[in-house]
Amino acid sequence: MRNSAGVLGTLVLAGVLATGTTGCSSGDGVDDSGGSAGSGLTRALSTLPASAGDETITYIDVPTARKLYAKDRKQYMVLSGYGIQERTQLGYTGGSLKDGWGFDDKDVDTSLMVGDGSSLLSGKFDTEAVRRAMTKHGYTAAEGDGGVSLRKSGSVAVDVSDTVRVTHRSKSPKLPLTAPDRTPADDKAYTAVSACMGDVYEATFYGKRKQGGGVVLSGIGGRLAGDGTSSEKLCALTSSRNAAERTAKALRKETGPGKAYAGTKVTVGEGDTPLVTMSWKNSRESSHRPMANNQTFTLLHALIR
Secondary structure, three states: OOOOHHHHHHHOOOOOOOOOOOOOOOOOOOOOOOOOOOOHHHHHHOOOOHHHHHOOEEEEEHHHHHHHHHHOOOOOHHHOOOOOHHHHHHHHHOOOHHHHHOOOHHHEEEEEEEOOOEEEEEEOOOHHHHHHHHHHOOOEEEEOOOOEEEEOOOOOEEEEOOOEEEEEOOOOOOOOOOOOOOOHHHOHHHHHHHHHHOOOOEEEEEOHHHOOOOEEEEEEEEEEOOOOOEEEEEEEEEOOHHHHHHHHHHHHOOOOOOOOOOOOOEEEOOOOOOEEEEEEEOOOOHHHOOOOHHHOHHHHHHHOO
């Protein structure tokens, strides 16, 4: 068993193997919106270095998150920062994202948070506006590899181009402005879990090096049905059928009477390294909100036991 502290520590930060080797069932009582490895999630994963696959990765489709939060703030309250760390900080301290950082959340299409606080935003950025805003706040600007590098002693490092903005934390992989040769999207485990989750507007992967108990990679993704309702789907790729059965048994302990996920069906897929899945409808309850990571600790404990 691996120590769970690394996984739980990263959670407080507010994407198919070859035929015959994995399985994924949608018979879990929740509408499966389908989706494929060609989804926005996979395209986003293609912007990260392969080393990011060992870390917790959180993905948000920002325009969709913005619409959902405007529609129902209580149910989608965890999405209020849209995965933009500076927006979340300003929610506590006040101020303008545009004035402080030179861009707005409407400039962002997708957000990726990686490991201990690094981030990659994709969209359209006015690099000169970013330069002006950040130098006004004490940053030094220099032409970097494909964009502008902004540095300030004691502060997060920022690189920005016309289409990508990255921040770097020392304990997380360095994120590039241009797509690297090898990415998590090339990893069969990420392909399997991404395809299982389907066409998601938000997702969290619990990095490969942080797993245990026969789980290779796990993730939880949020999906929208045709009627506008949302659901969460957990997908755990396991190393063997025995590991899958053990994982399913542990998850089923969290679906009994009186539990937050009471009545939720846990399914074991086909193949030699099956996917274990469970899905639930989102609601205004704290344990059934999108990206309610603090409430899914019990499920993650079951996965990394």
